[in-house]
Amino acid sequence: MTDTEAKNLQDCLAHLTQGVQDAKNRTAHIETTLTTLQSTVSTLDQHLSNQVQTFSVAHEQKNQQLQHSIEHLDTQFQELRTYVATQIADLTTELRTTLNTLRTSFPTPHHPPSSNNLSPSHPTLTPSSPQDPPLTIPSRSTIIIQPPTAAPSFSGQPDDKPRPFLLQLTQYTSSSFGWDKEILFQNIGQFLRGTALEWYTQIITSHTPPLHWDAFHTLFLQQFSSPLRLAQLEQQWNKCIQKPNESINEFLVRLRSLWSEHKPQETEHDLVRHLFTKIRPQLVPLIGVLTEPTLENFLMRTREAELIDFSRSKQTFNTNNSNSPTFSTRSNRLTNPRSNVVCYNCNIPGHLASQCTRPHFSTYSTNTKN
Numbered sequence: 001m002t003d004t005e006a007k008n009l010q011d012c013l014a015h016l017t018q019g020v021q022d023a024k025n026r027t028a029h030i031e032t033t034l035t036t037l038q039s040t041v042s043t044l045d046q047h048l049s050n051q052v053q054t055f056s057v058a059h060e061q062k063n064q065q066l067q068h069s070i071e072h073l074d075t076q077f078q079e080l081r082t083y084v085a086t087q088i089a090d091l092t093t094e095l096r097t098t099l100n101t102l103r104t105s106f107p108t109p110h111h112p113p114s115s116n117n118l119s120p121s122h123p124t125l126t127p128s129s130p131q132d133p134p135l136t137i138p139s140r141s142t143i144i145i146q147p148p149t150a151a152p153s154f155s156g157q158p159d160d161k162p163r164p165f166l167l168q169l170t171q172y173t174s175s176s177f178g179w180d181k182e183i184l185f186q187n188i189g190q191f192l193r194g195t196a197l198e199w200y201t202q203i204i205t206s207h208t209p210p211l212h213w214d215a216f217h218t219l220f221l222q223q224f225s226s227p228l229r230l231a232q233l234e235q236q237w238n239k240c241i242q243k244p245n246e247s248i249n250e251f252l253v254r255l256r257s258l259w260s261e262h263k264p265q266e267t268e269h270d271l272v273r274h275l276f277t278k279i280r281p282q283l284v285p286l287i288g289v290l291t292e293p294t295l296e297n298f299l300m301r302t303r304e305a306e307l308i309d310f311s312r313s314k315q316t317f318n319t320n321n322s323n324s325p326t327f328s329t330r331s332n333r334l335t336n337p338r339s340n341v342v343c344y345n346c347n348i349p350g351h352l353a354s355q356c357t358r359p360h361f362s363t364y365s366t367n368t369k370n
Contacts, residue, residue: 249299
């Protein structure tokens with residue numbers, strides 16, 4: 001081995017020794033860091049456990065304080081109700097005593113009928129002195145309180161209608177309580193039953209609950225507009241046509257109920273277009289072409305067409321009855337007083353036996369032959 005190779009080998013060994021020493025230093029540093037992290041994690045774990053225990057104790061104390069407050073309020077409510085009942089009873093007794101005293105102190109005088117100008121529904125008590133004004137007892141009046149209208153509810157059954165339910169509920173809560181959509185969204189759960197209430201509980205407690213009425217409205221229609229319900233609506237829509245004895249107003253109510261649920265995105269112009277295909281065919285030529293295809297114009301023209309169609313049907317009915325044999329026979333019976341007379345010879349109505357032109361048959365000879 002030459003000197004150069006020996007020197008290179010010594011340099012390599014020195015470099016490897018330095019690398020091993022650096023690796024030992026890094027390993028020692030990593031071990032120190034890991035030990036520090038383990039100590040920190042243990043400290044944090046202990047601190048977290050202490051915090052959880054503290055929160056549990058505080059929560060338990062809050063529950064106990066809340067329970068104590070509820071019991072205290074319940075006791076105060078019972079005492080207040082007893083106090084109010086006692087006060088009402090005392091006031092009632094005092095009022096009755098006062099009325100009895102007034103009746104005893106101011107007896108009602110007996111006036112003759114001619115001088116009695118007071119109304120019998122407002123009796124007047126005569127005072128003891130002429131300076132005091134007369135004391136009038138007002139008559140009783142009866143106030144009739146109408147029972148409240150039942151609130152709509154939705155249970156999520158296949159035959160329930162989700163869109164009409166939301167519309168009815170919005171109108172009911174707005175007219176009865178003055179709620180807007182956001183207040184209705186916060187209290188919608190009390191109008192749901194069965195499957196619908198269970199679904200509402202699930203979406204409210206989920207990770208992404210609806211935050212306003214429009215989001216809830218969309219989720220509600222998606223949940224309860226089942227394919228079976230949509231197929232039933234499609235079948236009812238196809239079969240919904242105007243009946244022979246049904247007016248346009250009655251038919252519009254029936255069709256509009258299906259239209260608002262089956263085709264909620266359509267406009268009034270689309271409804272008029274559907275009406276042209278579903279009314280009685282004989283009315284379409286009488287309506288003609290609408291310059292302004294609005295629902296009001298369509299209804300006005302359709303009512304006029306119904307009157308024309310009814311007049312034509314009545315005229316046709318009278319014409320057919322005047323040409324029928326039954327009508328002719330009845331007319332002859334009314335004009336001919338002898339139409340109800342039956343001939344004893346030929347058994348043909350309209351004439352007597354003495355006026356019969358047919359051969360006369362003897363009843364006695366017939367009996368003799370028999």
